[in-house]
Each structure stands twice: as structure tokens, then as C-alpha cells.
Amino acid sequence: MEKHSxxxxxxxxxxxxxxxxxYGPFLAxxxxxxxxxxxxxxxxxxxxxxxxxxxxxxxxxxxxxxLGTYDLSKYxxxxxxxxxxxxxCLGAILWSGIKKVFYSVSTKDVEEITGFDEGIxxxxxxxxxxxxxxVCGEIEVEEGKKLLTDYVKEKREIYKPxxxx
Amino acid sequence: MEKHSxxxxxxxxxxxxxxxxxYGPFLAxxxxxxxxxxxxxxxxxxxxxxxxxxxxxxxxxxxxxxLGTYDLSKYxxxxxxxxxxxxxCLGAILWSGIKKVFYSVSTKDVEEITGFDEGIxxxxxxxxxxxxxxVCGEIEVEEGKKLLTDYVKEKREIYKPxxxx
Numbered sequence: 001m002e003k004h005s006x007x008x009x010x011x012x013x014x015x016x017x018x019x020x021x022x023y024g025p026f027l028a029x030x031x032x033x034x035x036x037x038x039x040x041x042x043x044x045x046x047x048x049x050x051x052x053x054x055x056x057x058x059x060x061x062x063x064x065x066x067l068g069t070y071d072l073s074k075y076x077x078x079x080x081x082x083x084x085x086x087x088x089c090l091g092a093i094l095w096s097g098i099k100k101v102f103y104s105v106s107t108k109d110v111e112e113i114t115g116f117d118e119g120i121x122x123x124x125x126x127x128x129x130x131x132x133x134x135v136c137g138e139i140e141v142e143e144g145k146k147l148l149t150d151y152v153k154e155k156r157e158i159y160k161p162x163x164x165x
Numbered sequence: 166m167e168k169h170s171x172x173x174x175x176x177x178x179x180x181x182x183x184x185x186x187x188y189g190p191f192l193a194x195x196x197x198x199x200x201x202x203x204x205x206x207x208x209x210x211x212x213x214x215x216x217x218x219x220x221x222x223x224x225x226x227x228x229x230x231x232l233g234t235y236d237l238s239k240y241x242x243x244x245x246x247x248x249x250x251x252x253x254c255l256g257a258i259l260w261s262g263i264k265k266v267f268y269s270v271s272t273k274d275v276e277e278i279t280g281f282d283e284g285i286x287x288x289x290x291x292x293x294x295x296x297x298x299x300v301c302g303e304i305e306v307e308e309g310k311k312l313l314t315d316y317v318k319e320k321r322e323i324y325k326p327x328x329x330x
Contacts, residue, residue, distance in 0.1 A: 045235050046235065049229060049230070049233065049234065049235050050225075050226050050229050050230070050235055051225065051229060051235040051236070051237075051257070051260040051261045051262075052217070052222055052225060052226055052257055052260070052261075057217055060215075060216065060217060061215050061217055064214060064215050064216060065214070065215070068214060069214065070210050070211070070214050070215055070216040070324055071216070071324070071325070071326045071327065072216075072326070073326040073327045073328070074327070086256055086260075087252060087253075087255060087256030087259065088252075088253050088254075088255075088256025088257045088259075088260060089253075089256070090252060090253075090256070090284070090285070091251055091252030091253025091254070091255070091256055091284045092216070092217055092253045094252065094253075094282060094284050094326075095210075095216040095217070095251075095253060095325070095326065096216045096217075096326065097216075097326030097327065117259060117296070119255070119256045119259050120255070120286065120287070120288070120289055120292045121285065122285075122287060123285070124285055127285045131282070131328060132328055132329045159235055159236070160236070160260070161236045161237070161238040161259075161260065161261065161262030162236065162238040162239070162262065163238070163296060163297055164297045
């Protein structure tokens with residue numbers, strides 16, 4: 001567990017630096033079984049002007065480019081991410097062949113702090129486990145929440161679509 | 166309804182041509198309220214070697230690039246797609262600000278015909294409607310199913326990750 005906490009603390013630090021450079025307050029990193037970093041990215045929705053560009057999506061794309069495959073399963077990769085993935089990113093993880101998911105703050109915290117709508121994802125941890133994907137969440141939560149509360153306090157852009165309802 | 170059926174038939178025809186050129190058997194198109202085509206794309210997972218590159222994801226990215234925004238809501242766009250979107254694409258639609266979704270074959274048909282795992286998405290239509298997004302499905306289903314059964318019969322690549330479970 002200490003290994004996972006260490007990586008989560010590291011990515012939370014890096015995410016804070018990236019926010020200062022115009023990225024969103026989420027960062028994802030993919031590691032192989034021997035602890036090699038395969039890819040890392042912050043959310044770049046604002047920078048790239050593309051609502052698809054969440055941290056997890058970017059990290060998956062970079063890893064697949066680096067390894068030359070759309071199926072990461074044989075590399076037994078672990079995803080570390082500063083927050084519980086949203087509906088889009090959970091779907092992307094299923095398609096990618098990622099084997100383990102570790103995250104810091106929960107969706108409930110993300111939605112309460114930022115006002116983002118993380119989508120529809122009941123019982124996703126059980127469904128992931130049914131598909132052979134391990135999940136471990138709420139690691140270093142206080143640090144994770146601080147990244148988001150700072151982002152909001154600093155009045156940075158909340159990049160979500162306008163809704164009539 | 167005839168207007169929607171016409172567009173679905175058109176995108177099914179285009180999808181078939183794109184399959185012959187190495188794309189996956191799914192196509193998505195975004196139209197504005199006056200019927201202008203804003204963007205269109207097939208699934209390019211194999212071509213781009215990226216598991217994120219579903220038709221809907223590509224069409225959203227192209228539209229946001231064209232219109233210069235990560236929030237499409239003010240354009241009141243309708244998404245037409247040859248099959249019910251998977252979990253990833255449903256999440257992406259929520260983030261994009263798309264207002265209406267029209268599709269041909271259901272997820273049940275997609276999974277039965279192709280063997281793809283479309284993810285976890287219970288009651289998504291109700292959840293979309295709660296967010297002000299209209300959904301209309303199973304339009305020109307027989308033509309939609311034919312696109313997928315032909316893809317499988319022709320022994321084209323089923324691009325999904327290997328699972329141990």
C-alpha cells in the first residue's frame with residue numbers, strides 16, 4: 001500500500017505544477033509491473049479545446065502510441081489517477097486493457113468540490129472486478145481534495161457544458 | 166421521424182464504404198438545428214492504433230475543433246450514430262454539450278453480433294433525459310445490424326482487449 005500512496009502523492013504534486021501551466025486539476029499515469037512509468041498526462045480540455053481530453057484519455061493514448069498497440073492488456077499496466085474516473089474514462093479503461101486502477105478522491109468529492117457532472121456509473125468497481133480489473137480508491141484523500149479545493153479557490157475555469165435542466 | 170431515418174440510412178451507407186477503407190463498423194455525425202453537417206467520423210481504433218478513437222469521440226473532437234469550443238451546448242447539436250453509444254462515448258456526450266442523440270442498433274445487438282463489451286450503462290436514457298438530452302434509438306435497425314453482421318462475416322478485426330476473466 002505504501003508504494004501506491006507514494007505514487008499518488010507524486011502525481012498530486014505534479015498535477016499541482018501542471019495546473020499552474022494551464023492544465024485541469026486531474027492527472028493520470030500508467031506504470032508497468034516493474035514500476036516503469038509508461039505515460040503521464042494532466043487533463044488538457046482547456047489547453048486543447050477538446051472535452052474528450054481528460055487525464056486518463058490522454059495517458060491511454062500516449063501509452064498506446066508508445067507501445068504500438070490499441071490493446072494494453074499484455075503489459076499488465078496500472079493506472080494511477082488523482083480522482084475516481086468519470087463515466088467516459090471508465091469506459092475508456094475497459095477498452096484499453098488496463099489491469100489495475102488506483103485513485104485518490106472519490107467522485108462524490110469531485111462533484112461536491114468542483115460541480116462537475118461525472119456521469120452514470122453505479123457499481124462500477126464490482127463490474128470492473130467481474131472483468132478482472134483490480135480497483136483501489138481513496139488513497140491520500142486529503143491531499144487529493146486540496147488539489148481540487150485550491151483549483152476552485154483560485155477561480156480557475158470549470159470546463160463543463162451549459163445545461164438547461 | 167422520416168428526417169432522422171434518412172440521415173441514419175445515409176450514415177449507414179457511408180460507414181460501409183469506410184469499413185472497406187480500414188475503419189471500424191461504426192460512424193457518427195453531428196448536425197446543427199438547420200441540418201448542416203458539422204462533423205462526421207468512423208471508428209478509427211485500428212487505423213490510429215488508439216482504443217479511444219470511437220466514431221463519437223472523433224466526431225466530437227472534430228466539431229469542437231471546427232467551432233473553437235469545448236462546450237457545444239450553444240450550437241444545439243444532434244448526434245446521429247450507427248449504434249447505441251458505449252459507456253465511454255456516453256460519458257463523452259455528457260461532457261460535450263450535445264443536445265440530442267439518434268442511433269440505429271442497440272447495445273444488445275452490438276454485443277451479440279460483434280462480441281464487443283460496451284460497458285456499464287444502466288438507465289442511461291432516463292439519466293440523459295434528466296440532463297435535458299433527448300434520445301431516440303433503434304432507427305433502421307435491420308440496416309444497422311447488416312453493417313455489423315457483414316463486418317463479422319468478412320472476418321474483419323474485432324479490436325478488443327484480451328481478458329483473463
